[in-house]
Amino acid sequence: MLDRLSLLGIFCQLLTCVSAFQEEWMVPNRSNVTTPIGNITVSAGREAVFNCVVNITGRYKVAWVRAEDQTILSIGTKVVTHNSRIMVTHDNLHTWQMRIKQVKESDRGCYLCEVNTNIMRTQEACLDVNVPPDILNEDTSGDLSISEGENATLWCRASGHPQPRILWKKENGEPIFIRRSFRNFTKVETYNGANLNFWKVDRTQMGTYLCIASNDVPPAVSKRVLLYVNFSPTIKVPNQLLGAPLQTDVQLECYVEAFPNTINYWVKNRSEMLLNGTKYLVREERIGYRVFMWLVIKSFAAKDVGTYNCVSTNSLGRAEGTLRLYEIKLNPVNTFNNRAELIAGLTEPARGPRSKEVLTSSTAPQMIKPMFWCWLMYFIGKIGLR
């Protein structure tokens, strides 16, 4: 009985002691500050260590308190809060160390080291928890598919601490073309800001954009956002009028721009679709939304003279280019012995420019070439007859 009573007595004393402490800590007096602890910044998941240096002779107790809600975390080395990540140690009652393992964002805030002497001494230190950036997918644009000429906005949001910076760049390293009106446009390597606005988007702005979020905490993160710009096909024909001598191979060329992808084919005389085979060689090369179409007519014959069309269709429309092919009659009595060289020279215009630049063609300059060759033939013929 006596044992039980004395146990109860000790328990009561402890209880009183603890509640007394709690009451005492409730209104901490922060006016008497000893050695400052110093603020701490750690990355989430790491450990935070606070050192409270106490240089007092006499009896005292040290408590750690969370400033925000005055929660007592520890008294002496005893952790009184339900948090297994907190540990308190001391070296000869001099430096009182509180460690918070695997720091979480919720640990961010200020902590008090309270030294209970006659006049309570309090030190405060704040913990900042850094969190690497993370892109918020639900708040970031997905791939976007719009019609040419419409406005478009790509947006991107990220979490993290400190607040991450957002920048945009093109995946292929090309500059971003930013246009705000017809007159106001710039090209930038990177664009800073969460929203990337395109005014009246055009085909050249199609591509893969990267939203990159970074703060002081590595690693930076990025997300790919594809911008598709849809438009119906347009066709450019570098050489609309082609002359060639019989027996030669003639190459016809068209240049298509369209998105989404097109189906392309060649038609002769508005009726016959031309297929790859022994007579025709059909070839195309696609670079992004650009398609180069070639038709080689092997061993050009009189029946091949006529009108040819390159046709391109996609879900938004259809376009066609027209080419006319005629025979260049070589003068049968000419004394020109290097015929092969002449033919090579004649077929040259049929190949057209190789450059990737936008090819523009007008009929007028093309008309000069046959005329020129015609006169050349005429004069060669004249010289030959003499």
Ligand SMILES: *[C@@H]1O[C@H](CO)[C@@H](O)[C@H](O)[C@H]1NC(C)=O
């Ligand atoms: C805090 O302590 C100072 C002396 O260091 C005292 O003058 C002041 O009244 C105390 N304040 C409170 C709220 O206890």
Ligand SMILES: *[C@@H]1O[C@H](CO)[C@@H](O)[C@H](O)[C@H]1NC(C)=O
């Ligand atoms: C802190 O308290 C001690 C007594 O414990 C006193 O001598 C000293 O002046 C106080 N310092 C301040 C800044 O209040």
Ligand SMILES: *[C@@H]1O[C@H](CO)[C@@H](O)[C@H](O)[C@H]1NC(C)=O
């Ligand atoms: C503790 O205080 C005494 C005198 O008050 C001083 O001589 C000593 O250097 C102090 N020690 C530390 C570690 O601050």
Ligand SMILES: *[C@@H]1O[C@H](CO)[C@@H](O)[C@H](O)[C@H]1NC(C)=O
């Ligand atoms: C510690 O951090 C708090 C809150 O961020 C700030 O008010 C205080 O000035 C900082 N103290 C020091 C010494 O940097």
Ligand SMILES: *[C@@H]1O[C@H](CO)[C@@H](O)[C@H](O)[C@H]1NC(C)=O
């Ligand atoms: C595009 O945005 C401009 C202003 O930025 C606005 O005046 C125009 O009406 C918009 N066009 C469309 C098709 O939404």
Ligand SMILES: *[C@@H]1O[C@H](CO)[C@@H](O)[C@H](O)[C@H]1NC(C)=O
């Ligand atoms: C272009 O537009 C931006 C944003 O609206 C503006 O800050 C800038 O001054 C404009 N530049 C010109 C040359 O008008």
Ligand SMILES: *[C@@H]1O[C@H](CO)[C@@H](O)[C@H](O)[C@H]1NC(C)=O
């Ligand atoms: C092409 O069509 C025209 C008229 O439609 C016709 O006169 C000509 O013979 C045709 N040429 C060939 C090679 O089919």
Ligand SMILES: *[C@@H]1O[C@H](CO)[C@@H](O)[C@H](O)[C@H]1NC(C)=O
């Ligand atoms: C036609 O054949 C050539 C070679 O035989 C090939 O390179 C080309 O891709 C073919 N074109 C089509 C449209 O199949």
